[in-house]
Amino acid sequence: MKMTLTSLAVGLLLAGPAVYAQGPRNEPVQPIPAAEVSDAAMAELGKKLFFDPRLSRSGFISCNSCHNLSMGGTDNLKTSIGHNWQQGPINSPTVLNSSLNLAQFWDGRAADLKEQAGGPIANPGEMAFTHELAIGVLQSIPGYVSEFETVFGQSELDIDMVTDAIAAFEETLVTPDSPFDQWLKGDDNALSAQALAGYQLFKQSGCVACHNGPNLGGTSFQKMGVVEPYQSDSDAIGRAAVTGKDADRFTFKVPTLRNVELTYPYFHDGEAATLEEAVDIMGRLQLGRVYSNQEVSQIVAFLKSLTGEQPRFELPILPPSTNQTPAPEPFG
Amino acid sequence: MKMTLTSLAVGLLLAGPAVYAQGPRNEPVQPIPAAEVSDAAMAELGKKLFFDPRLSRSGFISCNSCHNLSMGGTDNLKTSIGHNWQQGPINSPTVLNSSLNLAQFWDGRAADLKEQAGGPIANPGEMAFTHELAIGVLQSIPGYVSEFETVFGQSELDIDMVTDAIAAFEETLVTPDSPFDQWLKGDDNALSAQALAGYQLFKQSGCVACHNGPNLGGTSFQKMGVVEPYQSDSDAIGRAAVTGKDADRFTFKVPTLRNVELTYPYFHDGEAATLEEAVDIMGRLQLGRVYSNQEVSQIVAFLKSLTGEQPRFELPILPPSTNQTPAPEPFG
Numbered sequence: 122m123k124m125t126l127t128s129l130a131v132g133l134l135l136a137g138p139a140v141y142a143q144g145p146r147n148e149p150v151q152p153i154p155a156a157e158v159s160d161a162a163m164a165e166l167g168k169k170l171f172f173d174p175r176l177s178r179s180g181f182i183s184c185n186s187c188h189n190l191s192m193g194g195t196d197n198l199k200t201s202i203g204h205n206w207q208q209g210p211i212n213s214p215t216v217l218n219s220s221l222n223l224a225q226f227w228d229g230r231a232a233d234l235k236e237q238a239g240g241p242i243a244n245p246g247e248m249a250f251t252h253e254l255a256i257g258v259l260q261s262i263p264g265y266v267s268e269f270e271t272v273f274g275q276s277e278l279d280i281d282m283v284t285d286a287i288a289a290f291e292e293t294l295v296t297p298d299s300p301f302d303q304w305l306k307g308d309d310n311a312l313s314a315q316a317l318a319g320y321q322l323f324k325q326s327g328c329v330a331c332h333n334g335p336n337l338g339g340t341s342f343q344k345m346g347v348v349e350p351y352q353s354d355s356d357a358i359g360r361a362a363v364t365g366k367d368a369d370r371f372t373f374k375v376p377t378l379r380n381v382e383l384t385y386p387y388f389h390d391g392e393a394a395t396l397e398e399a400v401d402i403m404g405r406l407q408l409g410r411v412y413s414n415q416e417v418s419q420i421v422a423f424l425k426s427l428t429g430e431q432p433r434f435e436l437p438i439l440p441p442s443t444n445q446t447p448a449p450e451p452f453g
Numbered sequence: 454m455k456m457t458l459t460s461l462a463v464g465l466l467l468a469g470p471a472v473y474a475q476g477p478r479n480e481p482v483q484p485i486p487a488a489e490v491s492d493a494a495m496a497e498l499g500k501k502l503f504f505d506p507r508l509s510r511s512g513f514i515s516c517n518s519c520h521n522l523s524m525g526g527t528d529n530l531k532t533s534i535g536h537n538w539q540q541g542p543i544n545s546p547t548v549l550n551s552s553l554n555l556a557q558f559w560d561g562r563a564a565d566l567k568e569q570a571g572g573p574i575a576n577p578g579e580m581a582f583t584h585e586l587a588i589g590v591l592q593s594i595p596g597y598v599s600e601f602e603t604v605f606g607q608s609e610l611d612i613d614m615v616t617d618a619i620a621a622f623e624e625t626l627v628t629p630d631s632p633f634d635q636w637l638k639g640d641d642n643a644l645s646a647q648a649l650a651g652y653q654l655f656k657q658s659g660c661v662a663c664h665n666g667p668n669l670g671g672t673s674f675q676k677m678g679v680v681e682p683y684q685s686d687s688d689a690i691g692r693a694a695v696t697g698k699d700a701d702r703f704t705f706k707v708p709t710l711r712n713v714e715l716t717y718p719y720f721h722d723g724e725a726a727t728l729e730e731a732v733d734i735m736g737r738l739q740l741g742r743v744y745s746n747q748e749v750s751q752i753v754a755f756l757k758s759l760t761g762e763q764p765r766f767e768l769p770i771l772p773p774s775t776n777q778t779p780a781p782e783p784f785g
Contacts, residue, residue: 173523174524181530191771202783206783385774394780436765437523444729448718448726449529451540
């Protein structure tokens, strides 16, 4: 028996994380770190809230409606559908790996995930509720009250507790171990020759100047349309809406390229339907470079190597409303 | 070591299903049987389809939108929200245990789950798509095509395969082991005295005449408003829409009472907000009986004992669309 146990232990060691002779590569992109869950109970509560449409006026729209975790943390629509089927002004960015961004929203108007989480709840074009009404709903649900009490030590709910919990859940939504990350960690066989050529071109032609760091983006605000102006019907003016500076017009947070194969369509207006189209437009507008079809294919092969392990978890079961819970008003 | 294993085996036996001296009770309600999954791969595929909003014209509405498995398999709205925020004509019935019903939809117009599953996809007021367009979308997604090929042995998709798979998933959505079922199986301690009094009253006063069988309903069509007519703004005429018979006006499939604590609001028009209200109205309109407050409380305590184990599973990750996938048209 002792021998069997020893064999087992050796087997487990052999199956552990691969260690490569050359070690991690020195690149302008770093592997996505695995999620560090500092408060599992808070993240579990946040998961329920993330999936709960009762945070919206209609009782129909949850965080997951537009940041669908079955679909790369997006809705895969050009722009999102809000309360009463309002057409949103902007493409819904992925929630995956969003904790790695320097700020939240395309214009960076929220400093962090906690600040972001309160936005859509109270936005008349999105969930169309108020923080007060949302708290009133949650406070009426004993299943929530007891869980908030366990996590926060108090049974009087407020919006800070709600957004703390949602942010704690969102911090778990990282996607490690993409083929590209395996390559970054030293596995020469993790990338195809075409994807590797695409990465070299991505670096050499300047994409990496903005799409860098572990999230391949999310580290700066940049103008959309550097060499040529970007033509769009979108009203979004980007960072200027936050700073009030004319120089910031059409300046947006550089989006992450992680899982970009899953987060179509592309750009803040969602007007690029395919990766090929997005790469072509980015090359011309941002870098003044027309990529050949072969070069576009190489970069797209690289981009597809950025799809990591998607967060896997049980669909949460939500605590039921009670006779005291205000009814949703989908058509009111 | 051998002794430890033996102790373990005894422990497992002791932790197995409880066997009570008196055995199963002879009642007009039977326990929910555990799901028998005949084809796990088909049910897995069906789960993905159930959660996939690309089966709708907008790319926003999935089966789970109105039969939300986080919320008792319903949307907890009076009537549902369809494409372009259309107000649905009827309350969304729970998908939980729906395989136990004699037919599907309130008016029973679908014979089974497979026939039901095709309905909302093509209903202009719900998902507003067509079966042909839905198949076109799925056929363009290699992740789906290979999974259909594994399950059905062919890579040419059709709507029959889609609805077979969705029905196979829905057949797994049963909720065994409610407190009432534990009592039915012989556990005298599973029900409170109040809930037991409620069940006795439920039987004696006639509720069980319609709400019987393992699903406490779903075994017959009955008129809503037997003793007094039911007052409603709803246009739904019930079974008459299927049979064309005047005698079937306002005749509906008797809804299941399983998990009724989770499936608020109640009736085909969703106009009863609470269980107390629903019990009171049912007593007066169907039985000509005015329950006292105490009696209502007893029946409600019994109804709350019908909440079973909710289906627990991992949120499915959907295969991504490709450049060939037709784009959704949320605002078109």
